[in-house]
Amino acid sequence: MMRAAISGEGLIYTFQVLIAVAVFMVIVHVQGAVQRIQPMTETLEIGMYSGLGLLVLLFYPG
Secondary structure, eight states: OOHHHHHOOOOHHHHHHHHHHHHHHHHHHHHHHHHHOOOHHHHHHHHHHHHHHHHHHHHOOO
16 A cells, blocks of 8 residues: 555555455444444444445546
């Protein structure tokens, strides 16, 4: 991410990794919420990671 921020090299790969992280974190937190094995703050992170994924898609280069 630092290289992409400074030189622009690997920028698309960085965005793809961020999308993957957001998707997997939403899946993990939804699963934990459905099974009721996590505290409420972890459940609220579903919205945070969904917002992160949306922002990454909105600012996707290209």
